[in-house]
Amino acid sequence: xxxxxxxxxxxxxxxxxxxxxxxxxxxxxxxxxxxxxxxxxxxxxxxxxxxxxxxxxxxxxxxxxxxxxxxxxxxxxxxxxxxxxxxxxxxxxxxxxxxxxxxxxxxxxxxxxxxxxxxxxxxxxxxxxxxxxxxxxxxxxxxxxxxxxxxxxxxxxxxxxxxxxxxxxxxxxxxxxxxxxxxxxxxxxxxxxxxxxxxxxxxxxxxxxxxxxxxxxxxxxxxxxxxxxxxxxxxxxxxxxxxxxxxxxxxxxxxxxxxxxxxxxxxxxxxxxxxxxxxxxxxxxxxxxxxxxxxxxxxxxxxxxxxxxxxxxxxxxxxxxxxxxxxxxxxxxxxxxxxxxxxxxxxxxxxxxxxxxxxxxxxxxxxxxxxxxxxxxxxxxxxxxxxxxxxxxxxxxxxxxxxxxxxxxxxxxxxxxxxxxxxxxxxxxxxxxxxxxxxxxxxxxxxxxxxxxxxxxxxxxxxxxxxxxxxxxxxxxxxxxxxxxxxxxxxxxx
Ligand code: UN1
Numbered sequence: 001x002x003x004x005x006x007x008x009x010x011x012x013x014x015x016x017x018x019x020x021x022x023x024x025x026x027x028x029x030x031x032x033x034x035x036x037x038x039x040x041x042x043x044x045x046x047x048x049x050x051x052x053x054x055x056x057x058x059x060x061x062x063x064x065x066x067x068x069x070x071x072x073x074x075x076x077x078x079x080x081x082x083x084x085x086x087x088x089x090x091x092x093x094x095x096x097x098x099x100x101x102x103x104x105x106x107x108x109x110x111x112x113x114x115x116x117x118x119x120x121x122x123x124x125x126x127x128x129x130x131x132x133x134x135x136x137x138x139x140x141x142x143x144x145x146x147x148x149x150x151x152x153x154x155x156x157x158x159x160x161x162x163x164x165x166x167x168x169x170x171x172x173x174x175x176x177x178x179x180x181x182x183x184x185x186x187x188x189x190x191x192x193x194x195x196x197x198x199x200x201x202x203x204x205x206x207x208x209x210x211x212x213x214x215x216x217x218x219x220x221x222x223x224x225x226x227x228x229x230x231x232x233x234x235x236x237x238x239x240x241x242x243x244x245x246x247x248x249x250x251x252x253x254x255x256x257x258x259x260x261x262x263x264x265x266x267x268x269x270x271x272x273x274x275x276x277x278x279x280x281x282x283x284x285x286x287x288x289x290x291x292x293x294x295x296x297x298x299x300x301x302x303x304x305x306x307x308x309x310x311x312x313x314x315x316x317x318x319x320x321x322x323x324x325x326x327x328x329x330x331x332x333x334x335x336x337x338x339x340x341x342x343x344x345x346x347x348x349x350x351x352x353x354x355x356x357x358x359x360x361x362x363x364x365x366x367x368x369x370x371x372x373x374x375x376x377x378x379x380x381x382x383x384x385x386x387x388x389x390x391x392x393x394x395x396x397x398x399x400x401x402x403x404x405x406x407x408x409x410x411x412x413x414x415x416x417x418x419x420x421x422x423x424x425x426x427x428x429x430x431x432x433x434x435x436x437x438x439x440x441x442x443x444x445x446x447x448x449x450x451x452x453x454x455x456x457x458x459x460x461x462x463x464x465x466x467x468x469x470x471x472x473x474x475x476x477x478x479x480x481x482x483x484x485x486x487x488x489x490x491x492x493x494x
Pocket of ligand 1 (some may be wrong): 106152153155156281282284285286442443444445446
């Protein structure tokens with residue numbers, strides 16, 4: 001059998017293999033080895049940081065519209081290679097090919113969007129308090145950005161961080177997830193082919209505990225942007241906090257879809273299937289709680305069970321697959337443990353089994369699972385499962401639905417299905433998450449709006465949208481006094 005590729009570091013514009021160990025990259029659909037990845041060491045991270053440091057001196061002086069031209073070319077190249085990139089994504093991550101194409105499209109969109117920002121990067125010009133004085137705010141780069149990104153959206157989330165970082169003059173040390181190094185490799189090859197100057201983006205591979213920590217703890221890294229688990233985010237926050245670094249965190253979710261009594265039931269079921277079982281529930285935005293008005297609960301459950309059983313589960317390379325595998329054997333087992341616990345906290349309506357029976361080589365498939373009559377405080381309704389599992393929570397009123405929606409440690413995305421206009425506006429204001437959908441599921445954020453959440457989902461920052469420029473820039477206030485005399489602010493100068 002032909003050996004797969006061995007993914008390397010990319011430091012200062014050169015591909016380098018490192019001395020350390022390698023790890024296998026596994027296709028979750030069939031558990032075959034796709035490739036190997038060279039694990040970097042803290043000294044590789046140090047080299048990457050030094051390369052980024054040198055490159056930043058030059059990169060910050062390149063006019064942003066010129067950087068935008070380059071981003072435009074990169075985005076065009078991503079578009080040309082959309083199909084190849086999508087195939088790599090499905091092989092490594094398992095998501096159905098249609099979804100993989102959607103994810104690559106997000107990266108393309110983010111590239112074009114940030115290319116345009118090269119001609120904006122707005123600050124503000126405001127009146128000064130004193131005569132003959134000009135006051136304005138401008139953006140300047142934070143410096144060296146350490147990006148730590150997850151396997152569930154290995155190119156979209158990377159693009160949400162990478163493009164705003166580089167358009168605004170930062171340079172980057174990127175550690176993608178160990179499960180999806182091929183996607184990162186392909187992305188960086190495109191940056192390289194398009195002529196991104198050496199050192200502007202550097203790629204290292206490895207585990208969070210070693211390579212991730214080396215990035216976070218490096219004193220030359222000025223900002224860390226992380227998407228991943230709340231547990232890891234907490235560690236990063238405390239380390240970065242004690243080093244007084246800027247840190248942007250995007251973490252867990254326990255997102256709910258509320259279905260009110262006026263809702264179009266078929267539409268709500270479409271929304272639930274896509275948001276809960278699409279991507280095998282492995283989105284931060286996935287819906288894992290369904291809050292249902294009791295008057296339509298029986299009807300909704302009937303349609304939902306029927307439609308869930310019709311889903312096609314299998315290898316994501318097939319065009320008609322609705323639900324692919326989950327990322328790993330370990331994930332499969334963790335999901336199953338949650339379902340065992342959930343069955344005690346509610347009533348199983350369908351699913352609940354490891355399809356491959358846990359047999360090695362059969363792929364990591366889990367049945368889409370519905371558990372009903374769950375209390376809002378149950379663990380299955382409070383903890384992130386990150387799999388195709390939903391808990392149905394019955395409610396008696398809109399007010400109760402809002403209370404249950406907000407009864408979560410997390411705050412990423414919420415959705416409501418209703419035909420009542422007052423409920424639409426009330427939900428928009430009362431749902432306490434960073435993203436709210438009306439008559440659509442909890443997934444499907446667009447890249448030109450801020451992406452992120454409240455409470456334990458994040459730390460107040462946002463990915464994508466112009467909000468991401470606030471993460472990767474510092475505000476600088478500039479005062480130009482052209483009066484020819486010393487004017488003292490806040491003091492009577494007459
Ligand atoms: C994620 O799950 O972390 O809104 C990202 C969505 C996608 C991105 C999800 N556009 O579901």
